[in-house]
Amino acid sequence: MVSGRTRRLAAVVVLAALAAGGRVTPAQAEPPATGVTGDCLECHGEPLTAEAGGRPVDLMVDPDRYAASAHGDLGCSLCHRPPVHVSLEQARAAALDACDTCHENHDFGPAGTSRPGFFVHPDPPLGCAGCHGDIHAVRPRDDSSSVLNGANITGFCGPCHREQTDAYLYSYHGSARRLGSRHAPDCGDCHGHLPPVSLDPQVPTSREGEATCLACHRGGAAALANLQETGREHVTPLTTGAGLDGLARRAVWKLFLAVIFFNVTKDGAVIVFDLTRRLRRAGRRE
Amino acid sequence: MTRFDFHARVQHGLLAVSLAVLILTGFPVKFAAQPWARAVVRLFGSFEGLLAVHLAAAAVLAFTALYYLSAVSLALARRRLDFSIVPRLRDFGDFGRHLGYLIGLRPDAPRFGKFTWWEKFEFWAVVWGTAVMGASGLVLVFPELAGRFVPRWAVGALRVAHSNEAVLAFLAVVFGHTFAVHFSPHVFPGSTVWLNGRATLSQLHEDHAMMYEVLVSRNAAPPRPMKESRWVRSRPLIVTELAAYGLLIAAVYVAVVPHLLGA
Structure with a gap:
């Protein structure tokens, strides 16, 4: 069984290969008679690979996952307009244009039409599948299985933003979200799912500066000013290179581990020696 | 009593x-x-x-x-x-003498007063734990207020403290407290002090010999308790408890030691 993450990675590979500008050479190059789903899936519904830029590209679309996806009722030809079976470069440009047809207020990265104030994944530039995973299996964000839904988003941001994602999951926000809280923010609630997002890399939050935190922590402006000056977010006891933020957490963590070790050793010694002594005594009496 | x-x-x-x-x-x-x-x-x-x-x-x-x-x-x-819960130097000696007795290095058990060394330890652990959990909990639940005065790094450290003091308190109850008042064979299946306030004469004799002697001097108790809990001589109970606590202790070590020694 292929995991969702593998599929997302496969989708990224497809786009990367598409970006490389290779030519699709399907094993079965017979073009479909029409653009309707059933005909396309006769070939693409089965394992199908092509080669682009010297690398294999998976061209299979899982019929069941596609049918259950947000795009399942659109049909192939809405996005893949004829002529199909063109070069990968052409196919990619056509696909981005196709997304723009419906999702017109979303920026599509370096090849898209950047609009001021709209989300651009800065570096590396990612296409649609880079964020949304396999476009043929994409789910609406309010679907619990969507990669952009709640805590799932960490599995999505995590591969690149590992340290921040681990720290988020360690945090109260992350723990609460993972346990189903609807109030705790996920990655996108602070950093932006959709526009508007700050394009300032120093303030990578979805609203300008402090408005991100104060949207939930109302009345916390004075606290925020102090907190922003005296530490940073996304730090765990294992975070290195975070100065006092990491050191203080690590010191407290290690101190408590040492006390836990001491206490269990003290209690454990009393319990084991007490019981052993009683066992010997019980044996003598019998 | x-x-x-x-x-x-x-x-x-x-x-x-x-x-x-x-x-x-x-x-x-x-x-x-x-x-x-x-x-x-x-x-x-x-x-x-x-x-x-x-x-x-x-x-x-x-x-x-x-x-x-x-x-x-x-x-x-x-x-x-009553200041008898305050630790004294004697309590540290009691701890050593008690361990020596349990290991078999000393023939007689130390005689404890109103509170044993482990009872004092538990009491002050609860005082410490409540203070730490209360202070860190207030900071966590009122970040808009506490954040005005507490630095960000300290808020993070207090959350680590809240999280780990919880585990410490849990383990202190699971090991020290449950054994002292439930699973130690001389109180098994449990002391009733928390219900009716009274300890049995045999429990008093074993854990608070000096208090027991006060009763004897008042002719309120025999020189030795008349009856002893039947569990004191129950080998199945003792062996089961040894195995259970042994496994629990090993589990805690496996969970804690790698983190303690790790980077």
Whole structure:
């Protein structure tokens, strides 16, 4: 069984290969008679690979996952307009244009039409599948299985933003979200799912500066000013290179581990020696 | 002999219930990645429900602390405060002598007074734990207020303290407290001091020999207790407990030691 993450990675590979500008050479190059789903899936519904830029590209679309996806009722030809079976470069440009047809207020990265104030994944530039995973299996964000839904988003941001994602999951926000809280923010609630997002890399939050935190922590402006000056977010006891933020957490963590070790050793010694002594005594009496 | 008066029994009951609820509703947050954490959340309907119960239990614990402090203040004002819970140098010696006796290096058990060394340790651990959990909990639940005065790095460190003190308190109860008042064969299946305030003569004789001798001097008790708990000589009970506690201790070591020694 292929995991969702593998599929997302496969989708990224497809786009990367598409970006490389290779030519699709399907094993079965017979073009479909029409653009309707059933005909396309006769070939693409089965394992199908092509080669682009010297690398294999998976061209299979899982019929069941596609049918259950947000795009399942659109049909192939809405996005893949004829002529199909063109070069990968052409196919990619056509696909981005196709997304723009419906999702017109979303920026599509370096090849898209950047609009001021709209989300651009800065570096590396990612296409649609880079964020949304396999476009043929994409789910609406309010679907619990969507990669952009709640805590799932960490599995999505995590591969690149590992340290921040681990720290988020360690945090109260992350723990609460993972346990189903609807109030705790996920990655996108602070950093932006959709526009508007700050394009300032120093303030990578979805609203300008402090408005991100104060949207939930109302009345916390004075606290925020102090907190922003005296530490940073996304730090765990294992975070290195975070100065006092990491050191203080690590010191407290290690101190408590040492006390836990001491206490269990003290209690454990009393319990084991007490019981052993009683066992010997019980044996003598019998 | 009466060891817990009415107020102490009520305080113990409130502490026990609030601690149990705090652990039940707090551990899922610490261990949010574990499958059982979601199952516990479902018991409370939602995460918000779990959090509300956690805060309510914290309020009960805070009330208990104030209740206790009020009773202490009142006793102090009336010059009736009993200071016997305060640790003395003798308690450290008692700890060594007790271990020596358990290991077999000393022939006789040390004779304890009103409070044994482990009872004093537990008492002050609860005082320390309540202070740490209360202070860190207040910072965590009122970030908009606390954040004005507490630096960000300290807020993070206090959250680590809240999370780990919880584990420390849980393990202190699981090991020290459950053994002392439930599973030690001479009190098994449990001391009734927390219910009726009274310890049996045999329990008093073993754990508080100096108090027992006071009763003997008043002709309120025989030189040695007439009957002993039948569990004291139960080999199946002792062997089962040795195995259970041994496994628990090993499990804690496996979980803690790599983190303690790691980078």
